[in-house]
Amino acid sequence: MTARVGVITFPGSLDDADAARAVARAGAEPVPLWHGDRDLRGLAAVILPGGFSYGDYLRCGAIARFAPVMGELVPAARAGLPVLGICNGFQILCEAHLLPGALTRNAGLRFIDRVVRVRIEDTRTPWTADYAQDQEISVVLKSGEGAYVADPATLARLAAAGQVVARYAGANPNGSVGDIAGVRNEAGNVVGLMPHPEHAIDALTGPGTDGLGFFTSVLRAMVDQ
Amino acid sequence: MSGADTVGRAAATPGQPQPYAELGLTSEEYARIGGVLGRRPTDAELAIYSVMWSEHCSYKSSRVHLRQFAESAPPSAALLAGIGQNAGVVDIGQGYAVTFKVESHNHPSYVEPFQGAATGIGGIVRDILAMGARPVAVMDSLRFGPADAPDTRRVLPGVVAGISFYGNCLGLPNIGGELAFDPCYRGNPLVNALCVGVMRHEDLKLAAARGTGNQVILFGSRTGPDGIGGASVLASATFGGSDAAKRPSVQVGDPFMEKLLIECCLDLYAGGLVTGIQDLGAAGVACATTELAAGGGSGMRVDLDVVPLRDPALGPAEILMSESQERMMAVVEPGDVDRFMDVCARWGVLATVIGEVTGTGRLEMTWRGEQVVDIPPASAADEGPVYQRPIQRPAGQDALLADDPAALPRPEGGPELRAALLSLLASPGLADTAWVTEQYDRHVRGNTVLAMGQDAGVIRIDEQTGLGIALATDGNGRFGLLDPYAGAQLALAEAYRNVAATGAVPLAVTNGLNFGSPEDPGVMWQFSEAVRGLADGCAALGVPVTGGNVSFYNQTDETPIHPTPVVGVLGVHADVTRRVPVGLRTEGAPIVLLGRTAAEFGGSAWAQVAHGHCGGRPPQVDLGAEQALAAVLTAAAADGLLEAAHDLSEGGLAIALAECCLDQGLGCQVALQGDLFTQLFSESAARAVVAVRPGSERAFAALAARHGVPVQELGVAGGDSLVVQGSFDIPVDELAAAHTGTLPGIFG
Amino acid sequence: MARIVVDVMLRKEIHDPQGEAIASAAHRLGFGQVLGVRQGKRFEVELSGPADEAALARVAELAGELLANQVIEEFTLHES
């Protein structure tokens, strides 16, 4: 049986099909989850995709956080289920307090869609194990509220515990503190990432295949279990 | 007075004055309504006729000209639905059909740039959705006054942010468009949006209400007092109210609702729950009900009391005219209504049965239990006034043509040519558009193969077979001014060439015709010439016009904008992995210029940037040469002979080569023959520059010879400079600095 | 130093989809008695000099020109 990875669709999710495609490309079976679901159906890992859940109204991710499926996901994530939030998914995970900090308006105050270089600084998570420590990858960043912020104490804690999963390697595109592009929870199973690895799985439609590692990593983590 | 103006009352009070003039109707048109109905219209009926007979909805000034698109259309087996539908539908093979259309939102975008442009995207997306298709991409074609004018600084950032906000939130990749600046658009920006959608052949939907007893369902947002300036005239005239007169004409977009509406409609289609469907755009419920009823040749009864309102104070005329966004209207068989409602509930979309199809042939509406509308729907939807407006070639046209740019001082020698290239490359109309295009999500849906910065946007349709489409929009107001017939053909030729440069076979055309006032005979001459040029051009190239949009009254006081037909061409890629990008990528790849170059500077970017000049004749149109060039480009792409291809347009070879270098940061060395200035900056049409895959030189030369396309070997790709031998060289970094600095310098 | 607050709200008749989305989220969260929500902006403007009439007038001018889009919004000011 192939490993089954859930991809949640919230009202306004946009990159759900792309995340599912990336899961399939990595060799796992993508399983759609609906925001109204109250059952994670024994899935081995779950992705919260990019998009504008609930129109990004109020704050990005603020309303999606209360979707029924989140009632299942939050305890499962606390119990160790591998969860990846990409872009809007990252915002939802922060709003749900599964990840520290918050994402705010880009420093330039404009939405940007741009290929960026990102350095993978923590390869111990189920989502990044297939990368080399400090490997630089090219991925698409596309967001209007991608600037990561946290209070100084939290930042210090993240740095000390190695919870910064990825940093922007080139010029800081959005004003994120410490060039942070992605973080994880203490246990390491929940990862949030602002750029989109699912848009970097094929040189035909993206900057290359550097993003595939997130999806092969989790597949391996599931098989290894 | 209280209560509504009912049909009974209208019959009993024939002499009651009505504000038809404020609603934009002439006294002849008003009299004609009376003739149709055999009595004066009720206020609600007057609202319907005034919007349906408006220029925007009835095409009363343009219709006699637009006919040519159908009459001289080349025979095309690919056309599944043509002009007259919400959007044209084209067969692209493998059972897929594509629908695409341009729409303008010029005036609203000037009044309120952000919301105006945002709702422009929303409107065109619903048009595509109404055909039964899944919208898969958008494009935007933008024109503003001078880049550094205060007006432009106000309008441009708002327009771009609005398109970004709405399109990104819908999850539709933006795959291209245009950005141009000219003083003629000061106070009259052009905001034209294009949407393209994909469906299986059998999914095609039409806007027709058929089947007596079928239910009419309004779904999506509630109806509020949006964009009903006209109806509030009515309300205040009738009720003496002052509140209503203050109602806004600005509509606010809710892209989240539209996203839900898209998914909801696609589920409804998949479930076979819809027999007819229409989007609500301009003229809202009035337009949707009359067009559905007229389209089906049926009657319809509508209860306005059940229309869900955001503002309970709205009266019948206001409900009918409201332009509240994100609404659709469907015709549903009674047995399917429950399932229809279930699908809407799943997506959180409000849906209400507001009426049913009847066999009476009349459109009847009630409000508070009384009949307020009783009309033959076709009289409003299809039988509006048609005008043959006076046409007069402007007196100054000959002087304009005689103002030959040959008299302008030209750069001479390497340093001057070098400086001319850099200043063109840095001019706002040719500078890097990243400030704009980075605000658009081009990656969403994961099927974008080529997007901004390339000659055309390319989208993959089928992941298994690689089937895809290419789309480009083009228009050049300066050429349009000098010769609207040729200008329209040059716009068509450029879009056609752009699509072919990526390797796609051009298949069909849409257009947005942006002009001044049709009541100005000079403008009407420009319009008729442009339509004739486009129709003739499409016939010559064998690509039918499938639909489009007309925007008149783009003028400040007496000065109209340049005639600006924006032409969109759709092409097909049998296999998108064969697409050809713009950028040079291999050292030593031979660079070849295709086509013939003459000294053609009328309306050129060089004349504009260097001298602020627009006069003389636009470049010669040679549609046979365009066809041959496209044939070479598409065959070469299919055979894998090319590494890069870029069409020549504004700024000529100089700008094309610079862009080929900038894309991947690889330089080139070229040797040009003859007059260097002409070689570099002329804007002769039917040309492209290509980088041949090393090893394919002979095959490519044979291909070009077979199609009779002139070939000029220019040099090779490589190095870190653009080198014009014996004249100048410019490091790619310096090109990049000139190219990228301009828009951020102006807009921050 | 003066601190003046500018409240900017959409005009009454202008559609506020964001407010509507928040209201329905509130309902789903069990705040059934919420009838409606309108979302606006709040600016805290710090000025050099005293918080006098002139300062208020100046901020009103700023609000009209920059902080509010009067095509669709209206604003009010008060000292903080």
Place this chain on the structure above:
Amino acid sequence: MARIVVDVMLRKEIHDPQGEAIASAAHRLGFGQVLGVRQGKRFEVELSGPADEAALARVAELAGELLANQVIEEFTLHES
């Protein structure tokens, strides 16, 4: 019916690029005496029932759970 206003501002230590951009735009427009601007949100919440303590408490709960993200924002309420 009660109408309660919730003001939400970024916490002081959180960087506010929008406020900064507005302040520099104000300077460019000639409002030199503007020392700084902070941008926040203002919600008007309409509730069924009277504007009593209970209503305020309920809206405070809504604000804490939904309207403000207390990781970066703080809120205050008042009757309108």
